[in-house]
Amino acid sequence: MALVTERLSVDPADASVYHPVIIRAAQMLREGKLVAFPTETVYGLGANALHAAAVEKIFTAKDRPAWDPLIVHVSDAEMALSLCVDVNEEFERLQRAFWPGALTLLMMKNDSLPDIVTAGGRTVGLRMPSHPVAHELIRAAGIPIAAPSANLFSRPSPTTALHVLNDLGGRIDAVIDGGRTPIGVESTVLDITQQPAVIYRPGGITREQIEAVIGPVAMFTAKEERAVQTSALPSALRSPGTGMRHYAPTAKVLLVEGRLSDLMRALREQPAAGAKIGVLVPSDWRVPELDSYVVFPWGEWGDWGQLAKRLYLALRYLDECEVEVILAPMPEDIGLGSALRDRLLKASY
Ligand code: TXA
Ligand code: MG
Numbered sequence: 058m059a060l061v062t063e064r065l066s067v068d069p070a071d072a073s074v075y076h077p078v079i080i081r082a083a084q085m086l087r088e089g090k091l092v093a094f095p096t097e098t099v100y101g102l103g104a105n106a107l108h109a110a111a112v113e114k115i116f117t118a119k120d121r122p123a124w125d126p127l128i129v130h131v132s133d134a135e136m137a138l139s140l141c142v143d144v145n146e147e148f149e150r151l152q153r154a155f156w157p158g159a160l161t162l163l164m165m166k167n168d169s170l171p172d173i174v175t176a177g178g179r180t181v182g183l184r185m186p187s188h189p190v191a192h193e194l195i196r197a198a199g200i201p202i203a204a205p206s207a208n209l210f211s212r213p214s215p216t217t218a219l220h221v222l223n224d225l226g227g228r229i230d231a232v233i234d235g236g237r238t239p240i241g242v243e244s245t246v247l248d249i250t251q252q253p254a255v256i257y258r259p260g261g262i263t264r265e266q267i268e269a270v271i272g273p274v275a276m277f278t279a280k281e282e283r284a285v286q287t288s289a290l291p292s293a294l295r296s297p298g299t300g301m302r303h304y305a306p307t308a309k310v311l312l313v314e315g316r317l318s319d320l321m322r323a324l325r326e327q328p329a330a331g332a333k334i335g336v337l338v339p340s341d342w343r344v345p346e347l348d349s350y351v352v353f354p355w356g357e358w359g360d361w362g363q364l365a366k367r368l369y370l371a372l373r374y375l376d377e378c379e380v381e382v383i384l385a386p387m388p389e390d391i392g393l394g395s396a397l398r399d400r401l402l403k404a405s406y
Contacts, residue, residue: 062226087200100217120209160244207224
């Protein structure tokens, strides 16, 4: 049955205005309803993590397969500790350094969470968001909130409330519109139950930042995961969402390693007539003959933070322009560039 999705607008900088909205949205979450909300990374689709029936609605609304576990969002470290066992030193150090923030820590779960949240797995991903609206919402609700990105499964994550409504309007109870999300790509998923810890998904907190706190970590590459995937069901993977086409627009994504000259060569290789082609062009690159393409001015090359803010906006925009192919230059594998490479790679499968 189609729902009427309420759009609740707030100014994240003005607590006196967003407070009443948050009280109402928190009440909806406690009643088992689905509420999308802004976080510092992307919009999340929240439900009461302790309530299996509420969590099930997330999977239905997103068309998300039951084998893909959800991140549980908390308002403080104490709430996180109430959900897990075998807390180690890495947890203490990382949460002190990066919470609230864009870091999801995989921990051994206890029995308080229903199995549906973790897709039957023994670990749970925990994250304390720093966005004031997300933080206040979880605090007001007083319960842990399960929240994947608020998009239809496999689509680019939403960085505005409009993106959420385009995908999930009529499928969820409400969205809190707090404007654009500041980071623009998802949190880093780090498994600290393994030694050394493993990054399953590079994201808002960089590998370099993490290593400065706990020393060397391992990187689970999408390539490895794809190799496993050919011989196993996604549910058998250690982090099921990592290996597949994901974060993806409808158009085919072609990646160009390197610099301006490589992008120009790739453009020349496209058929002259026929396909409508979209290009993500760094603002400081002078690409001749752009008139025949649909151009998205991406941002300054090398400023990976700025490019991260605009990646999903770009993919969704070019989809709306109905291009058939999207050409994108690949950022470097440092800082937030690693997260951009990961998302572009998965969008290109
Ligand atoms: O920034 C973010 O992380 C956003 C905001 C809303 O917090 N959330 C988000 O959630 O991106 P989602 O569900 O779209 O992506 C979570 C990823 C999936 O690839 C999932 O497979 C993995 O994290 N994941 C979650 N829990 C896991 C677990 N217990 N073990 C292994 N992988 C897990
Ligand atoms: Mg997602």
